[in-house]
Amino acid sequence: MSDSVIVVDGVSKRFRLYHQRNQSIKAALMRGGRAKYEEFWALKDVSFEVPEGSMFGLMGVNGSGKSTMLNCIAKILRPDKGTIATRGKFSALLELGSGFHPELSGRENIYLNGSILGLSKRELEARFDEIVDFAGVEQFIDQPVKNYSSGMYVRLGFSVAINVDPDVLLVDEVLAVGDAAFQEKCMEKFAEFRRAGKTVVVVSHAMGTMRTLCDRVAWLDAGRLVEVGRPDELIDRYIDEGHVQRGDADGGSRWGSGEGALTSVAFVDAAGAPTTKLRTGDEATIRLTYETRQRIDKPVFGLAIETLEGVYVWASNTRDADYVPDCIEGSGTVEFHIPRLMLLPGTFDISASIVDFSTVHVYDFRRHCYRFDVDHGTPRESGGLVSLGGAWRNLTSGSATADRAVQSLESGS
C-alpha cells in the first residue's frame, strides 16, 4: 500500500530467557554449548499498517509487547518471523533516554545523536539553538548528561528526536516524565508535526491522551494483536475489560505530617462499594476515609480532579464550602456528593488532602490517589472536559419555510 509508512506483516519476536545469565566461555563450555534458555514469544503474528500522516497509538497492559513492537519498527530488534516495511526517515524516542552517552555533555550528545539520526554538521549547527531552547536546558548544556534530572534527560531526547525532522516519530511512554508545561509543548509539537503530514507512533498508558491524540490505535495483548481501529471504540472496550487499573495509587505521591491520614479515597455507588466507572450525568459520591493519631482541630478536607495530561479540572475544600467541624478524632468518613457529574468522557485523577484551617500545614496529601473513567451518558455533548448541560435553541432564518421547519424542530424536541 502506497499510503502506509509502516507495514507490519506477520511479525513474531522471540526472546531467550536464560536460566543462568552467564556470558562467559567457561560457563558455555561446561554446559557444552550456549546457555540453556527458554523461548518466549513477545510478539506473535502481528500485522497492521500505519497510514501516512496519522497519529497511531499502541496500547496494552504491561508486558504485552508494545515496546518490543516499537523496537522492531525502529530496527533495533530484528523480528524472527514476518517483515516490517518502512518508508522515510525515522526517529525514535524509546523508554527513558535516547541513546545518550552519560559521560558526554548535552552539547556533545546533541551532535552525536544528531549525526546518528542523519543530520550533517551544518544542519545541526543551524538547529542547535532550537533544540536546546525547546528542551529548556540552556544552563546545563555543557554538563555531562548523567547529571541531568530524568525530566531534563527526556526533554533533551525528545527535542533532538523531533528536531532532526523525521518523517516518522516513534515515542515510547517517555513523555509522562516531563512536567505539565513540557507535555503541553510536546502536544503542540505533535500537532504541528501532523499538520506537516508526518506520522507519529506512540505507546502510552494514558488513555485520555490516546483518546484525544490518536486517529487509530492497535491493542496488543500478550504479544497478539487484539484489534486495530478507531480509538474511541477500542479504548472504551479496553477500559471495560478492566485492563486499566483504577482506583489504586498509581505513581501518585503522598506527603504530610501524619497526625491524620486519608486511608481511602474513592467514588462509591449507591451501595457504598467503590467504583471507577461513571457516566456523564450520573449522581456520584466521593468518600474519604480518615484515621487520626490525635485530636485534630478544625481540619479542612480537600479534593481536586485533574486529567491525565495534568489539566486542573476542578477542586473543592471544606473550608471554602464552610463545612469545618471543630475537631475530629479516631477514624471516620466524609463524603462529597455530586448530584450530576458534569464531566465528559475521559480518564481523570483525584487528589485528596487533609490540612489545617490555615491550609498551610499538611496532615496528609495524596496526589493522584484515585483514577476513574467517565463514559458517555446524558447529556451527550461532543467533546472537551466538561458538560454544560445546555440546549440549542432560537435558530432563525430569513425564509418563511425555514422558519416553519425551525418551529417544528423546537416543538418536536
Add this chain to the structure above:
Amino acid sequence: MSALTQLGDSRELLANLTLREVRGKYKRTALGQVWSLINPLAMMLIYTAVFGQVLRVTIPPGNPSGLHLFALWLVCALLPWNFMSNAMTGGMSSLVGNANLIKKVYFPRQVLVAATVLSWDVTFLTEMGVLTAVLLAFGGMPLPWLPLVVVFMAFLTLFALGLGLALSVANVYFRDTQHLVGIVMQIWFYATPIVYPISYVHKEAVKLHDKGWNIPVEFMYRLNPMERFVEVFRSLMYDNRWPALGDALYCIGAGIVSVVIGYWLFARFEGRMAEEL
C-alpha cells in the same frame, strides 16, 4: 557487501564518531594528544633497554639505508604492531561500550567498530610521521617509500577492522572474549619478530632439525600475518627497499580475507545484538 554500502552511506556518522573517539581518548588529561606519542616512546625505551642493552639482541644493519640502531629498528615494527593491537581490541569493546546507543537508536552498528579503528589510524599516522622525521635525522631515506607505507597501513587497517568486527560480536555474546584476547595479544607479540630478528627463529629451527625434530618451524612461524606486515614495514622504513613480493601479497591477502570474514560474521550475528547487550 551490503554492509560495505551501508558503511558508505553513513560516512558522515563515521567521521563524527571517529572524531569523538579521537577527542575522547585523552579527555581530561593534562597532556592530551601528546600521550599518543609518549606511550610508544616509553615502550621503545623499555624494549631498547631490555632487549637491545641487557639481552643484546643483534640486528642486521639497514640495507641499503645503512641505519644500525636497535631503537629505530624496533620502532619500525612496534608502531604497526601497536596500531593493530589497539585498533583490534578497541574495536572489540566498542559495541559493549556503546550498549546504550545500540539499544536506543538504529544505525549501522559496524560504524562503531570502524570508527574506533579509524581513530587509532589517526594516532598511527601521527606516529609514522614523527618516525619518518627521526629516520631522516639519522640518515635514512624513507621518503620515496611513503606512498607504499600508506598502502600497507591501509591493508593493516583492513586486517585490524576484520578482526575487530568478528571479536566485537563475539564479545557481545561472551564477555570474557576480551580477557582471552588480552592473553592472546601477549603471546602474539612475542610470536612476531618485533623485539628480535627473524634470523633467531631460523637458528632455533636449525638446532631442532639437528636434534632430529622434523617440524617446519619457520613455515609455521611465517603463517602469522603480522610477521609479514612487520617485515614489509621494516623493509620500507628501516631498510628503504622493496619488500619481498611474497610478503606484500600475503599482507594484501590477509587484509582482504580478514575484512570479508569479519563482515560476514558481524552481519550474521548482529541481529540479536540489542537484546543480548
